[in-house]
Amino acid sequence: MKIPAMSARRMLAGLSLVLAAGAWAAPGGPGMMGHGPMGGPAGSPMGGPGGMFDGMVQRMLDRVNATPEQRTQIQQILQSNAGDLRAQHEAGRALREQAMTLFAQPTVDAAALEALRQKQMAMHDAASKRMTTTMLEVSRVLTPEQRKQMADYMTQRRDMMQRHQRERQAIDAPKG
Numbered sequence: 001m002k003i004p005a006m007s008a009r010r011m012l013a014g015l016s017l018v019l020a021a022g023a024w025a026a027p028g029g030p031g032m033m034g035h036g037p038m039g040g041p042a043g044s045p046m047g048g049p050g051g052m053f054d055g056m057v058q059r060m061l062d063r064v065n066a067t068p069e070q071r072t073q074i075q076q077i078l079q080s081n082a083g084d085l086r087a088q089h090e091a092g093r094a095l096r097e098q099a100m101t102l103f104a105q106p107t108v109d110a111a112a113l114e115a116l117r118q119k120q121m122a123m124h125d126a127a128s129k130r131m132t133t134t135m136l137e138v139s140r141v142l143t144p145e146q147r148k149q150m151a152d153y154m155t156q157r158r159d160m161m162q163r164h165q166r167e168r169q170a171i172d173a174p175k176g
Contacts, residue, residue, distance in 0.1 A: 063153055064146040073141045081134050088127050095120050 057078070061071055095116060102113050139147060 060150060060153070064142065064149045066142070066146065070141050070146075074138055077134060077137045077141070081130065084130055085127070088123060088130070092120070092123055095123065 057074075058071075061074065066074070099113065099116055099120075102109060102116065142150070
């Protein structure tokens with residue numbers, strides 16, 4: 001079955017989000033001083049083992065009836081990628097801080113800001129490549145049917161989120 005290019009990109013984006021969340025939730029994943037990605041303590045609803053993101057990954061694996069062996073393999077993949085994602089996140093934070101320092105100067109150095117932007121783009125590219133590699137590793141663990149179920153579910157979630165967004169916009173629109 002051929003997936004249209006736009007749907008494939010959306011599916012890739014959705015799966016990347018789930019996998020990134022899983023890597024963030026992996027034991028020893030990103031966070032500082034025992035804190036999860038959202039600033040809560042590791043193990044809290046906002047991050048760390050057993051947190052919100054870990055639950056999201058587990059629910060997705062439940063939805064596709066992943067076997068215990070598949071769950072273990074996928075958790076290992078996500079844990080092995082967590083360190084890279086943590087390092088990329090911290091490097092990105094440092095670049096954003098540099099950008100604000102440049103912006104706050106009496107005269108903004110356009111060349112320095114452009115060089116920083118290029119570094120940020122290279123980092124985004126590296127992160128995207130890492131997530132694609134992670135997706136490929138996970139795809140080798142799941143069956144074609146499980147991957148289709150996951151893609152179908154993500155499409156349903158995307159459609160629901162878009163519907164909710166349209167509804168909120170209609171409520172918030174000025175009455176004329």
